[in-house]
Amino acid sequence: MTWLWSNLDLVWLRTLDHIVLSLPPIVLSFVMALPLGWLANRYRPARGAILSIAGLFYAIPSLPLLLMLPVIIGTSLRSPANLIAALTLYGLALMVRVVADGLASVDPDVRQSATAVGFSAWSRFWLVELPLAGPVLLAGVRVVTVSTVSLATVGAVIGAKSLGSLFTDGFQRGIQVEIITGIVATVLLALVLDGAVVFLGRVLMPWTRRTRRIRPESIATLSRMTAVRGTA
Amino acid sequence: MNYFTDAVAWLLDPAHYPGPTGIPTRIGEQLLFTAVTLLLASVIAIPIGFLIGHTGRDRGIAVATSGGLRAIPTLGLLTLVALWIGIGLGAPYVALTVLAIPPILAGAYTGFEAVNRATIDAARAVGMTEWQIVRHVEIPLGLPLLIGGIRSATLQVVATATLAAYIADFGLGRFLFAGLKTNDYAQMLGGSILVILLALVLEGLFAGLQKLVVPRGVAVGRPPVDRKASTRRRPGMESAITKGI
Numbered sequence: 001m002t003w004l005w006s007n008l009d010l011v012w013l014r015t016l017d018h019i020v021l022s023l024p025p026i027v028l029s030f031v032m033a034l035p036l037g038w039l040a041n042r043y044r045p046a047r048g049a050i051l052s053i054a055g056l057f058y059a060i061p062s063l064p065l066l067l068m069l070p071v072i073i074g075t076s077l078r079s080p081a082n083l084i085a086a087l088t089l090y091g092l093a094l095m096v097r098v099v100a101d102g103l104a105s106v107d108p109d110v111r112q113s114a115t116a117v118g119f120s121a122w123s124r125f126w127l128v129e130l131p132l133a134g135p136v137l138l139a140g141v142r143v144v145t146v147s148t149v150s151l152a153t154v155g156a157v158i159g160a161k162s163l164g165s166l167f168t169d170g171f172q173r174g175i176q177v178e179i180i181t182g183i184v185a186t187v188l189l190a191l192v193l194d195g196a197v198v199f200l201g202r203v204l205m206p207w208t209r210r211t212r213r214i215r216p217e218s219i220a221t222l223s224r225m226t227a228v229r230g231t232a
Numbered sequence: 233m234n235y236f237t238d239a240v241a242w243l244l245d246p247a248h249y250p251g252p253t254g255i256p257t258r259i260g261e262q263l264l265f266t267a268v269t270l271l272l273a274s275v276i277a278i279p280i281g282f283l284i285g286h287t288g289r290d291r292g293i294a295v296a297t298s299g300g301l302r303a304i305p306t307l308g309l310l311t312l313v314a315l316w317i318g319i320g321l322g323a324p325y326v327a328l329t330v331l332a333i334p335p336i337l338a339g340a341y342t343g344f345e346a347v348n349r350a351t352i353d354a355a356r357a358v359g360m361t362e363w364q365i366v367r368h369v370e371i372p373l374g375l376p377l378l379i380g381g382i383r384s385a386t387l388q389v390v391a392t393a394t395l396a397a398y399i400a401d402f403g404l405g406r407f408l409f410a411g412l413k414t415n416d417y418a419q420m421l422g423g424s425i426l427v428i429l430l431a432l433v434l435e436g437l438f439a440g441l442q443k444l445v446v447p448r449g450v451a452v453g454r455p456p457v458d459r460k461a462s463t464r465r466r467p468g469m470e471s472a473i474t475k476g477i
Binding site: 146153167179 | 235236302303304305306307308309310311312314315316387390391392394395398399405408409411412417420421423424425427428431432435
């Protein structure tokens with residue numbers, strides 16, 4: 001325990017590093033998944049192609065991806081950008097399916113009514129379909145948040161600084177408390193960010209507090225997807 | 233792109249094949265490790281999952297535990313166990329078995345839960361014992377979801393086994409870490425390509441297996457397209473069709 005008290009500032013610094021690494025992928029993957037998910041939901045041929053490619057990306061192990069990315073997109077191996085790019089890809093792979101399923105869960109009658117009262121396709125998407133798909137999207141973002149925070153630790157083995165550095169450092173120097181601190185801090189950070197996402201969801205979608213209706217099939221897909229990846 | 237030609241050259245170099253650090257041995261190590269880990273995790277998770285699925289009891293605990301386990305970073309678990317029981321294969325086996333349990337457990341009990349209640353009541357009504365219901369009704373019908381869980385676990389284990397080379401001298405991860413240490417990009421990329429290919433091949437095999445284990449009666453009775461065609465229906469037909477789904 002003495003290690004923890006004398007290194008609190010180190011733990012704090014690594015936590016900040018970790019936040020810098022994991023926030024952009026969560027936001028980016030959500031933003032990028034919207035058009036792709038819309039495309040996958042709107043056009044049947046695109047659906048198969050987009051979702052299978054997303055599935056394949058999800059199957060790629062993280063460490064090899066981290067090593068390959070610099071060669072493909074030119075990021076520097078140990079830079080935060082490299083890790084952020086990799087984490088964004090994983091988040092995107094998961095979110096695209098969630099967005100497609102979320103949009104598909106919108107009642108066709110509602111969509112038709114929106115068109116009937118004069119919504120253009122553009123405003124219908126933003127004002128009708130997206131809010132109604134909201135609860136499903138929120139569930140997806142929560143999964144992405146937790147897995148991104150957990151996955152970001154992997155970068156430590158190639159030298160990208162994060163809470164994962166406490167694992168590699170603790171292992172090399174034989175300090176158990178350091179590793180345990182790292183694990184606890186990672187899980188706590190995941191919980192805090194998850195709570196923030198839930199809070200944001202409540203603020204943006206006040207109506208979900210009264211009626212909770214997510215189509216069962218979207219939940220099934222989601223739990224199938226999330227069973228997949230904890231880490232690495 | 234030069235790096236990739238180097239990596240391919242590294243992969244094709246016959247000097248990297250023979251011996252205990254050759255590519256075939258490393259692939260074998262990785263596969264054996266994955267298989268043993270999955271077996272260990274299955275032996276623990278499947279009976280518990282079946283029990284939860286059949287009785288419907290303790291579901292909340294199972295969901296919470298598997299959710300919590302998922303948030304734990306693998307690398308942390310690996311290094312911590314390695315400090316406890318020493319460097320070698322023991323730590324990866326323990327850590328990765330722990331990681332493989334949640335998806336298999338989830339696959340086992342969701343498979344049972346997905347079985348239509350009427351089917352189970354019918355089985356009970358014709359006089360099947362509880363054991364016969366499990367064996368002849370719930371297991372066959374829940375098998376695709378269980379295989380799905382094992383598929384997720386396999387992907388996770390084969391990927392994380394790479395990371396486990398950080399604490400033990402085995403598997404394809406060795407090429408990655410050796411390459412990292414000496415700035416040998418060809419070896420690093422070559423190893424990465426092997427790991428990715430291995431993961432994708434396993435993913436493909438399991439996707440096939442998952443289709444194969446659907447009982448014939450279920451497959452035949454299934455409508456040709458199971459995705460609902462919500463975006464491509466003629467106006468006016470809408471409500472009539474959705475209500476049915």
